[in-house]
Amino acid sequence: MELRIFTEPQQGASYDDLLAVARTAEAAGYGAFFRSDHYLAMSGDGLPGPTDAWITLAGLARDTERIRLGTLMTAATFRHPGPLAISVAQVDAMSGGRVEFGLGAGWFEAEHTAYGLPFPSTKERFERYAEQLEVVTGLWGTPDGGTFSFEGAHYRLVDSPALPKPAQAKIPVLVGGLGPKRTPALAAKYADEFNLPFAGVDAAVEQFARVDAACEAAGRDPGEITRSVALVVCVGRDGAEVARRAGRIGREEAELRENGLTGTPAEVVDKLGTWRERTGISRVYLQVLDLADLDHVELVAAEVAPQL
Structure with a gap:
């Protein structure tokens, strides 16, 4: 099972903060550094303010060497x-072919109104989302x-001349979410990876089954799609450290234990084993909410990852 780092910079992070986490993750052996694509904090003041996802990844493309880079999910x-296809292809070239592309429909209305972006109905957002998947992958795939x-x-x-081309022969495309019909159908058509964010095991089992069924209906082997989840992480060497880290991110430890990957390294390994056995996931995005706590990133790499 591969572990990746997933950050939420809209909650408060500069580029230098993100670079420190990305370089720590790279040195510790994580498979990738991903970030959200948001312009407004969901809680707190979000200082010093938002950073743009693809500008951030362009910088990291030059400031890191090996770790893969991507979004959960570009809105x-x-x-x-x-223009999005151009930006992502350029960042892929800047990184030497290390980009992965997660695309979603967009959902947070307040950030759209805060920054003057149209926020269509759910129906129209999904229509645009489906068209964007077809356009972006079509541009990259044009000979x-x-x-x-x-x-x-x-x-x-x-x-369109369909330029520039990415450095990779094919940039991996991530689709995700709990939508019961349109989301699995889009995954069957476009996804190299299907990601479930912050879902329980039971819900994940059901949604992965829907994606498998959509693949079979489309004549595609479901095994071609990597299964992954994103879960908040809060690991400590002992109970006191777990409690301290939960307090730092403003979350109740009991809630984190129920909905995330929380506890000692041994407890988290056991929970990941349950996820693997029941859902068949091979990749986990660890949502790191305290970006200043680089020891946390290193602890998971040292004491959880080797047991997977």
């Missing part, structure tokens, strides 16, 4: 698909020398 409401055209309800491209 389709923030960007047009043509050299060819052109790409698209006529949708929300986006229209005519004879």
Whole structure:
């Protein structure tokens, strides 16, 4: 099972804060450093303010060497698909082919109104999301020398040169969420990885089964899609350290134990074993909420990862 680091910079982080976590994660042997794509804190003051996801990843592409980089999830409401495909391909080239691309429909209305971004209905957001997946992957997949055209309800491209191309032959695409119908169908069509954020084991079992069924209906082998989850992490060498870390992020320890990966390294390894046995996941994104606590990142790498 691969462990990855997942951060929420909108809650309060500078680029230097994120770089410190990414470099620590790289040195500790994590598989990837991911970040959210939000412009507004969900709680607290969010100081010093938000950082843009793809500008951050462009910087990390040059300031790290080996760790993979990506988003959970880029919001389709923030960007047009043509320029987005250019940005992600450029960051992939800047990183030497280490980018992974998570795309979602967008959901947080307050950040849209705070920064002057349209926030369509749920129906329209999913329509735009589906079209963006088709456009972005279509641009990247167009053969050299060819052109790409698209006529949708929300986006229209005519004879695009479909440049630049990513450094990788194929940038991995992540789709995720608990939607019962459209989400599994989009995953079956586009996803290299399906991610469930902050779900319980039972809900995950049901959703992964829906994705498998959608793959089979589309004539695709479900085994081609990596299964992953994102869970908040709060690990301590003993109970006192667990309690201290829970307090630092403003969460109740009992709630974290129920909904996240919380406890001593041995307790967290046992919980990950249950996840693996019941859901078949092979990748976990550890939501790290105290970005100043680099010892936490190193502890999990040293005492949890080797047991997986």
